[in-house]
Amino acid sequence: MKKISILIPALMLMMFWSCSREKFVVPGEASKSVDGTWKIVKALRNGTDLTSRFDFSHFSITFKDSSYSIDSLVPFAVEKNGTYRLDDPQYPFRMYIKQQDSSEKPIDIQYPFTDGVRSIVISFSPGCTSNTYQYTLQKIN
Amino acid sequence: MPSVIKYIKAKPWLKVAVVLLLIVIVIVGCSITIDSIDQPDSVNGGDTFNTTLHVTISTNTSADNRKFMVAVLVPKMWNTAKNATITFTSDITTGVQKMSLIPAGTAAPQGSGRDWPTLITDVIGNGGNLLPGWEWVAFYSDAAYSVGGNVEFGVTVNISVKVSQDNVSFKLGYVVANNSDGLSDPQYYASAFPGCFRVFGTGDLTDFCNPQLSSTDPLNALDNDILTLGFDGGIIDNALQDASDVYLCLKGVTDDGDTLDVCRQDSTTLLTQYSIKKWRIDIWPRSILNVPEGKRLESLLYYFTDKTGTIKVGKTGDDSTPFTYTFKCQ
Numbered sequence: 001m002k003k004i005s006i007l008i009p010a011l012m013l014m015m016f017w018s019c020s021r022e023k024f025v026v027p028g029e030a031s032k033s034v035d036g037t038w039k040i041v042k043a044l045r046n047g048t049d050l051t052s053r054f055d056f057s058h059f060s061i062t063f064k065d066s067s068y069s070i071d072s073l074v075p076f077a078v079e080k081n082g083t084y085r086l087d088d089p090q091y092p093f094r095m096y097i098k099q100q101d102s103s104e105k106p107i108d109i110q111y112p113f114t115d116g117v118r119s120i121v122i123s124f125s126p127g128c129t130s131n132t133y134q135y136t137l138q139k140i141n
Numbered sequence: 142m143p144s145v146i147k148y149i150k151a152k153p154w155l156k157v158a159v160v161l162l163l164i165v166i167v168i169v170g171c172s173i174t175i176d177s178i179d180q181p182d183s184v185n186g187g188d189t190f191n192t193t194l195h196v197t198i199s200t201n202t203s204a205d206n207r208k209f210m211v212a213v214l215v216p217k218m219w220n221t222a223k224n225a226t227i228t229f230t231s232d233i234t235t236g237v238q239k240m241s242l243i244p245a246g247t248a249a250p251q252g253s254g255r256d257w258p259t260l261i262t263d264v265i266g267n268g269g270n271l272l273p274g275w276e277w278v279a280f281y282s283d284a285a286y287s288v289g290g291n292v293e294f295g296v297t298v299n300i301s302v303k304v305s306q307d308n309v310s311f312k313l314g315y316v317v318a319n320n321s322d323g324l325s326d327p328q329y330y331a332s333a334f335p336g337c338f339r340v341f342g343t344g345d346l347t348d349f350c351n352p353q354l355s356s357t358d359p360l361n362a363l364d365n366d367i368l369t370l371g372f373d374g375g376i377i378d379n380a381l382q383d384a385s386d387v388y389l390c391l392k393g394v395t396d397d398g399d400t401l402d403v404c405r406q407d408s409t410t411l412l413t414q415y416s417i418k419k420w421r422i423d424i425w426p427r428s429i430l431n432v433p434e435g436k437r438l439e440s441l442l443y444y445f446t447d448k449t450g451t452i453k454v455g456k457t458g459d460d461s462t463p464f465t466y467t468f469k470c471q
Binding site: 045046048050053054073074075126127128129130131133 | 217273358359361362363364365366367369413421423425427428470471
């Protein structure tokens, strides 16, 4: 009994010494890459869903490094190929697109990750500014 | 009736119940009504029209710090948020009381986070206007007021709205309420829709009041928008009212006076039926008319046809006059 009464405090002391300060590092937000070819999966005009009413299947846009190329048979924010940049690579809310022979144009974007799929939601007005279009793009695998 | 009173008198518990019921009615009872409206039937494009609402408010309990709310239903093209002035006078205030626009997105009382335009649309509607392009614009009194209990007083609301140059027929609407009860119960608000109001402006008539053989959405667009052209074959007698397929025959006029046509009957011009005798097609005008780079479309002239292209229906239900659409922004 006397041996046990000495052994237990000794074990507790050893357990206490075995503790060490854990280094906790907050992981940084990864930069978002939009590289790849994207197609339209949903299209709204002033909130009205046009996805099944208009043929959006002929649209695609490919981002690579700081350039993009567009193949579009639908109204879009730009009509020609050019360059782009994000306002914040980690938390992008705006894409600046500069098509050939034109000045840089800001476009509001969202970059949601839903149902395991990354999307880009782009809002723009190709005609009257009172008419707002919102395209949801997903990457072509 | 005397027998009913006699019966109630004979039952003490029933007397108590009747008294309680009367108390409840007195406490809960409250009302606001729009008794009459003075409004012109029409106005010329670009002019200002004045409407007067004669409102009666009855209260049963006193209330403090209440703001008066007035909302108007108008075409978006009027930009009423910037082009309207609303004031009122009342039996319990002195002098003209000013009102100010309630910024969009401001939560309405007891509206589950909805702002006034959204709440009014959900609860009261759009007055039966048949086209998109309408909006509710809401105003609060600049001052807040204390109102005594069991009082009835009149309020005279003066609304002044400058209209755009557009040629429009529209069903105006009005709502009055307060900043505490919102639209939580019909006793706390009143609405009125005095009928069709006409603006004799310029351009094609945009008729919100009457069903149209052909409608367009959006009302304002450029040739780089996606434009929906609708055909309601049941409005008037026409050669396509029982058609099984309807096609679009389209002519575009460019800014240099050139004309571009597409009048074929294939999948690119085929309308989709979405209801009984109702059809629509969504087009990208620049694409379907193959508009050359550097040119832009100013207007469209169009008919609806059958599969052979020989039967054409235009504005008057026959092939004598095409439908027209002018590209413009607000």
